[in-house]
Amino acid sequence: MNGVLSGKTVLELGSMIAAPFATHILQQLGARVIKIEPPGGETTRKLVRGGPSGTYIAYNRGKDSMCLNLQSEAGARVFRDLVATADIVLHNLSPSAARKMKVTFDDCEAVRPGIVFCHIKGYGPGPQSEDIASNPIAEAATGVMYSNRSTGKPSRLGPSYHDQFAGCYAVIGVLSALLDPVAPPERRNIELGLYETGLHVAARELVGIQLKSQITGKAEQEPSPEFSMPGYGAYETSDDRWIYLVMLTDDHWRKFCIAAGLGFDPDLATLRQRRKNRPAVEQIVTRAVRDASYDSLAASLAVAGVGFTEVLSGDRVLDAEQARNPPKFTTVPFASFRFDAPDFPVSAAVNATNLQDPPPLLGEHTAALLRQSGYPEEEIAELLALGAVREADDGSDLWNMKSEQPVMAR
Structure with missing residues (x-):
């Protein structure tokens, strides 16, 4: 096409x-x-x-x-x-x-x-x-x-x-x-x-600072949701993999607690409460994730409808099923x-x-x-x-390789 x-x-x-x-x-x-x-x-x-x-x-x-x-x-x-x-x-x-x-x-x-x-x-x-x-x-x-x-x-x-x-x-x-x-x-x-x-690109953050300045009288800047939303960020599993959790709303928190097998704590039910108890919330999430393998936790989070993904190194990104089926890339010689x-x-x-x-x-x-x-x-x-x-010189090396001189395949 x-x-x-x-x-x-x-x-x-x-x-x-x-x-x-x-x-x-x-x-x-x-x-x-x-x-x-x-x-x-x-x-x-x-x-x-x-x-x-x-x-x-x-x-x-x-x-x-x-x-x-x-x-x-x-x-x-x-x-x-x-x-x-x-x-x-x-x-x-x-x-x-x-x-x-x-x-x-x-x-x-x-x-x-x-x-x-x-x-x-x-x-x-x-x-x-x-x-x-x-x-x-x-x-x-x-x-x-x-x-x-x-x-x-x-x-x-x-x-x-x-x-x-x-x-x-x-x-x-x-x-x-x-x-x-x-x-x-x-x-x-x-x-x-x-x-x-x-x-x-920064419009959201710049307007947000103005909003806080007019509400609180202070030009406060929160660099990312991770710093304002307890339980939002990367956490390490028992098999040393990293999982990224999105915890924006009270419903997100409730679903995470269900998936992680945590009991309901009424003192942490709202974002306002969780922000006041940030160290405790971070400790709860860190321990819950560290007690589970990535695959088992991922399965539970998916059933509960929690937003998450594995934090991947660059060499693994294109091996993901979502990247490969259908291919989101073209193989280029x-x-x-x-x-x-x-x-x-x-x-x-x-x-x-x-x-x-x-x-x-x-x-x-x-x-x-x-x-x-x-x-x-x-x-x-x-x-x-x-x-x-x-004009191009097909005989010139493209990279300074010690062990291999690339051969043009065009």
Whole structure:
């Protein structure tokens, strides 16, 4: 089944996560994505032992790669030729780099009137619009990092959720522009900041702080439900596995007590009572879980209707029955390896025709794209000789492996 964006061409000038994640979704929805990279390739190609990282493999599969030196006159001309036949341009270059390489909305609109353009940047309009920001900076500036103190000091969450949220918002913006056949320039010129993304994602917490300030007169912040709901969180079973319990309501507590074989205690029947007796409640839950094996407790919790799951390490996640039946991922070959890469979760919207296509080598499609743009072989050879463009070198190693040199299997 073809995706809703089949027939659309996206030019991506992306690095790291936000822009490549956005175009990954557009590709899964059927668009053709041409990934335009500088001669050294984008950052995630060289993050793991000198080769591609999980980020590159997961979010760049199925794209075409054009290796292009935009700082050369010939490379800039090739880019303009690509823009002339594209539907969407999406990038996360810094504002100054975008102007220097003439990759702004005005530059692209002049070549292709009506184009949909999206720039994911550190900050949207405002006094910091020229500043550089990354995922952890967005976390720090929007309140997320302040409450995440696993080591006692504010620290980043780990996964780059703000980058990925920004990628999702970018897709929403692109689709909204495509839905309007007479979209004005201001709708087609999508400027999206990681900072503004972080504000929107943190809206619940920011409004909650305001609520408490107006009710109690104090700006109190509860970093997560675990800190306010006794019995909510991860607990260890007798066989040294971890189970995560969701204990939001009095009914959740009642069902847990039934599943764990605990007697009803009227002094702990309400959340207010349990909060007042937090240490006692935590001790009750910890002991009840520690006295049972994971499988036996899970069976009882499922019958009682308690929300729970096992806390899984990353190497076990895709072995779960829910992940495998039906498969929520596609097995993708790359170099001498195979990777199970999760797909866009709205399966009915996914273009299934090219799901197994691997991520491209740097410049793998350069010559083919130039031919499609009408460049004769002599001019392609000249561009390659000038260094304005680059083709993939199938003989180069992808990773610096001591024991094994990966063999290309493409």
